[in-house]
Amino acid sequence: MQPKRKLTLADYQTLAEFRYALRVFLRFSEDAARSAGLASQQHQALLAIKGFAAMEPITIGHLAERLQIRPHSAVELVDRLEARSLVRRSPSPRDHRQVHLKLTIEGEEILERLSASHREQLARMEPQWKRMLEILHQEPALGAGGAGQE
Amino acid sequence: MQPKRKLTLADYQTLAEFRYALRVFLRFSEDAARSAGLASQQHQALLAIKGFAAMEPITIGHLAERLQIRPHSAVELVDRLEARSLVRRSPSPRDHRQVHLKLTIEGEEILERLSASHREQLARMEPQWKRMLEILHQEPALGAGGAGQE
């Protein structure tokens, strides 16, 4: 678990490049969402609701897990989405504490457009990301200590 | 440039899975930074400053580009880093408008620890990410229209 060798300048550069690529994607996504009239988190919530791989519709709690936020933050996010008529709440018939979430037609339409452009953008970035991930995955494995350039 | 085929439910699920993986990484990173006593953006700024692949030290403007934020947001970020003695400003000798940024010893130490754990985490996630990227990259290529499952 402890670091196996000292980090070289090249390691920092690779990590920085990776983070840069991430931020470029996130910026693209943020701008795309905003062009569609919503905040990035709202877009991500729509996607999580639509793409939830289960028979039962997603609940507030599951949404929070998928977005890695606290349940009560998901509540607020859904409040905003419902106010814009992009999502509808409905009480779960089984457990009346739970709330089921479903996209409205309008929500579906916005998500479809955003998802198409995101798929293209990700396809565009894929080669670069794969390259960086491979470099990051190259473990030193051999005991030969850091012959780093720093 | 326009969407080549209709999105299937599986497409949404893949996109949602990818986004979920992203958020898990970002949550890890956020928590790691916070455990080290800094905000995520501060960590990312340290990495961008250290990993800037150039002979000259990075400027505020370049930092903004690497973090995909506005220059004046980078100013504020550097203000906070300098207040914590993790970064030092110094005027560029060539162009007195520019400010050069450099990590302090303390900044270097914190970044080194965070970078080591990030490298491990990324190595851990690499197979999953690669798999998802490959799925996302599978273009329909052939004119055969969407035989999607939805």
Add this chain to the structure above:
DNA sequence: ACACAATATATCGTATAGCGATATATTTCA
């Protein structure tokens, strides 16, 4: 059946980060 713990969602006040608009200093160029 009842008290109580556990779970799921909701409410409220707070802190923070990035932004738009704008300002100042420095450099470039006609």
Add this chain to the structure above:
DNA sequence: TGAAATATATCGCTATACGATATATTGTGT
């Protein structure tokens, strides 16, 4: 030299996630 361009800095604003807390519903042991 004066004007435009560039780089950094300041200020007020907005939005989002959070902690603490509240309410409603379900599960459990006796």
